Amino acid sequence: MSGGRCSIVWLRRDLRVEDNPALAAGVRAGAIVAVFIWAPEEEGLYYPGRVSRWWLKHSLAHLDAFLRTLGTSLVTKRSNDSISSLLEVVKSTGATQLFFNHLYDPISLVRDQRAKEVLTAQGVAVRSFNADLLYEPWEVHDGEGRPFTTFAAFWDRCLSMSYDPEAPLLPPKRIISADVSRCPSDTLVFEDESEKGSNALLARAWSPGWSNADKALTTFINGPLIEYSKNRRKADSATTSFLSPHLHFGEVSVRKVFHLVRMKQVLWANEGNKAGEESVNLFLGSIGLREYSRYMSFNHPQSHERPLLGHLKYFPWVVDESYFKIWRQGRTGYPLVDAGMRELWATGWLHDRIRVVVSSFFVKVLLLPWRWGMKYFWDTLLDADLESDALGWQYISGTLPDGRELDRIDNPQFEGYKFDPNGEYVRRWLPELARLPTEWIHHPWNAPESVLQAAGIELGSNYPLPIVEIDAAKARLQEALSQMWQHEAASRAAIENEMEEGLGDSSEYAPIAFPEDTQMETDHEPVRNNPVNTVTRRYEDQMVPSMTSSLVRVDDEETSVGLRNSAADDSRAEVPTNINVNVTEEPREPHGHDVMQTVRTINTFPQFNFAMGPRDSEDSTAESSSSSKRERDGGVVPVWSPSSSNYSEQFTGEDNGIGTSSSYLQRHPQSHQLVNWRRLSQTG
DNA sequence: AGCCACTTCTG
């Protein structure tokens, strides 16, 4: 129990005891100090949102309680520099080893590599592990050792690797605690007073914590999984796995998910249950996308802020904050979009299909910069996940070679009848439309006046007219795209000229700044409590898939009403007058950290290069991937090196957005040129 | 066989 020769187990987004390789290694090595460091400022722009912090708080409490039954407890530190905190823990406990599990977001990649260097230099033996993925990103590549750039190829490879993902580890039976008497915990504060009321209702629907995650997994696999393929297209079906927040915080191991699901697959295959097999494949596909998001983040660490196919750099975004606000508040006039945005706003949850609907509406119809939307998702989603969300937004923005086509606009009206054929979802979230017959529920603007009247709807008054008509949106998008191609061509020509003259690339990526946080924060939805035709429901009645209630700010009616006057002169806003009070309050934006920071970061972001070195190698020289090597426990780890490596070429091309040797774009000329050619031939 | 309408899929 005394100091010395103990190990630090640094827990981050791996808040579980089962199948936690870092924890297992620590326990195997003797006494441990389990540490969680809360240093959200390190995340820059991506300071976790309110609901995400709520989850984390409960997940940590849950983990701590369990660790206590095993013989230790969780040491918590409040910090703005994780590495200094680690050094402190080393000093106060005499630890000689550090174990942690890999993360793949760009900030962690850099920080963890530095942690490794700094701690190693202090004589601490550092080892890191794969706990988040079936295969490490550097294990999966094509025949030439290059990373895949399309999902299908990536996932095929994953499913046909010569070795299976590691079998899950059992939880330790007992843990020997190191002496932490001189290493006091800090009290971590995850929510401020104003957030408590909003958070109170979350606990009715969700149970954070690793053992609850395990239960959720079991429930899903023994229940809804078999119906997954049938039900996945319903907007409000309660048959998704609901595992994503658990997975985000590593409360459950994907490897365990994978193995359990595979067992079902074998079972159903033997029974000849085609639907079951199909369901498994689809579900595994969504696990695969999560894997792929880490893979992409690792191989392209800037993919959360830069489009992977560089042409989008020239897209003339409509930088219109009032559009942004209308989208957030669910007042676009398209019922499916609005219902989704109200649900997100009220519950922090959205079915995957609806995420695609609202985000593609955001990009393709409103022409708003995708990173704003991504940031809003980050701030409001319970399962906000940088890698997954970046992949998702790039997918719908048309910047992946295998994503949605750039010029495709999905019509929310048709999608409405596809995902919500009976209008139940819309009626749940847009009570002002509740009395509209299904025939018109997804396109009220076409409904005869008599029908609208009977339903108590006055378009433009208590429910908005479409913010942009779809035909107009199509025209605007075409125009924007042809502008984009022209700029791109001009820029390409300019760069070629400069190259000839021996000048470097001068085109800097100029990201669009986020709206000021303060603006977003004071941006409360005005409530016009029009009693006429209001479907009065108490927030308790609100039904969400698996969520009975919403993130309602119960204490806020006064505030909202108080804002009524100031909102009245917002001429553009067609505010629904009889919307349910419980969804009228926009969630607070996260802490007022410096949003502009990202913008600066973009330009100062280090060039990432990942060389695959031998284990914990001192020499960070670039070395080609160790393809056939299969090592897990700290075996093959990414070594961050400022020098060039085989992976570096992947990014350097992207910096100017126009492929040089082997940039992403260059490897997918068809997706670029095809569209480009088509566009130009139509417009020119 | 050949045509059309309808469904489903597309990360």
Add this chain to the structure above:
DNA sequence: AGAAGTGGC
């Protein structure tokens, strides 16, 4: 949105 597939006649 558009391709590809299915099934009816």
